[in-house]
Amino acid sequence: MNLNDAIKWNEQGLVAAIAQDWQSGEVLMQAWMNAESLAMTVREGKVVYWSRSRQALWRKGESSGNEQQLKELRVDCDGDCVLLKVEQRGGIACHTGRRSCFYRLAGESGELQVVDAVIRDPGEMYGK
Amino acid sequence: MNLNDAIKWNEQGLVAAIAQDWQSGEVLMQAWMNAESLAMTVREGKVVYWSRSRQALWRKGESSGNEQQLKELRVDCDGDCVLLKVEQRGGIACHTGRRSCFYRLAGESGELQVVDAVIRDPGEMYGK
Numbered sequence: 001m002n003l004n005d006a007i008k009w010n011e012q013g014l015v016a017a018i019a020q021d022w023q024s025g026e027v028l029m030q031a032w033m034n035a036e037s038l039a040m041t042v043r044e045g046k047v048v049y050w051s052r053s054r055q056a057l058w059r060k061g062e063s064s065g066n067e068q069q070l071k072e073l074r075v076d077c078d079g080d081c082v083l084l085k086v087e088q089r090g091g092i093a094c095h096t097g098r099r100s101c102f103y104r105l106a107g108e109s110g111e112l113q114v115v116d117a118v119i120r121d122p123g124e125m126y127g128k
Numbered sequence: 129m130n131l132n133d134a135i136k137w138n139e140q141g142l143v144a145a146i147a148q149d150w151q152s153g154e155v156l157m158q159a160w161m162n163a164e165s166l167a168m169t170v171r172e173g174k175v176v177y178w179s180r181s182r183q184a185l186w187r188k189g190e191s192s193g194n195e196q197q198l199k200e201l202r203v204d205c206d207g208d209c210v211l212l213k214v215e216q217r218g219g220i221a222c223h224t225g226r227r228s229c230f231y232r233l234a235g236e237s238g239e240l241q242v243v244d245a246v247i248r249d250p251g252e253m254y255g256k
Contacts, residue, residue: 003238016158018146025153030144030209042238074230075240077222081158083230094205102202102211110131110170112203 003042008079009035014050015082019093022071022085028093029101031058033082045070047084064125066090090120097122131170136207137163142178143210147221150199150213156221157229159186161210173198175212192253194218218248225250 007015014032021028033041037048037057047068051058061067072085094101096118103116135143142160149156161169165176165185175196179186189195200213222229224246231244 001232001240003234003240006232006240016144018155018158020153020155025148027146027148027155027211030146030204042234042236073234075232075234076158076229077224077226077231078229081229083155096205098205101204101206101209103205104129104134104203106131106170106201106203108170112129112131112134 003038003073003075004035006075006079007035007038007082010080012052014052015080017047017049017082017084019047019068019084019086019088022087026100027102028068028086028088028099038082041070041084042073047086061089063127064090064092064095066092066125068093092119092125095122095126097125131166131201131203132163134203134207135163135166135210138208140180142180143208145175145177145210145212147175147196147212147214147216150215154228155230156196156214156216156227166210169198169212170201175214189217191255192218192220192223194220194253196221220247220253223250223254225253 013034017033018030019028031049034050037050040048047060049058067089068086074083097120098116104112105115141162145161146158147156159177162178165178168176175188177186195217196214202211225248226244232240233243
């Protein structure tokens with residue numbers, strides 16, 4: 001079966017995408033892809049998402065430099081999610097300047113705590 | 129900030145959830161939670177999803193026995209995804225009897241290949 005036949009696009013024509021560091025296994029971020037961005041990702045070997053807020057192709061790292069080099073792409077059993085194993089350029093996936101977007105840990109009462117440090121100042125990352 | 133204030137529920141009142149093996153780092157599955165299932169997960173320490181197909185609470189493992197014990201819960205920067213680090217009972221997250229739902233690997237042409245073995249026969253898992 002081909003990738004395109006396996007994907008079940010949602011009502012917005014998107015599929016969920018999880019980016020995971022190909023070496024450490026750390027989950028870096030979750031975003032969305034449309035058919036065009038998925039095809040570009042496979043073809044170019046660099047991750048391209050679909051930005052729902054901007055309604056535009058989002059070449060990851062286009063403004064921050066923090067590109068994601070695709071090492072492996074997997075599809076889940078029901079075809080509504082892809083897992084991207086990536087090499088994260090600059091070691092920063094999050095727009096806050098942290099390695100991963102999942103930097104807030106929930107305590108037993110549901111209270112959130114920021115547990116990961118900012119590696120690079122976002123102002124510097126995106127140009128002030 | 130509290131978990132409930134951090135989550136941005138989508139138009140169906142759901143948030144994406146990624147389950148990751150807390151020890152190996154393997155991404156096991158992606159599913160959805162509503163407010164009730166998220167609260168139950170935090171309170172009980174066992175993962176409860178919202179089944180979109182059944183439109184009902186989905187206590188993971190309720191029929192297969194493959195429960196997920198919650199070890200850690202994180203929220204991403206924009207609050208539309210939670211990362212669950214879990215201990216996967218039985219070592220099987222997928223309804224196909226495989227460890228992970230992401231058992232299909234895309235080749236360079238987009239051709240998919242099943243790369244992970246069935247550990248337990250689904251017929252046996254769910255009772256015939």
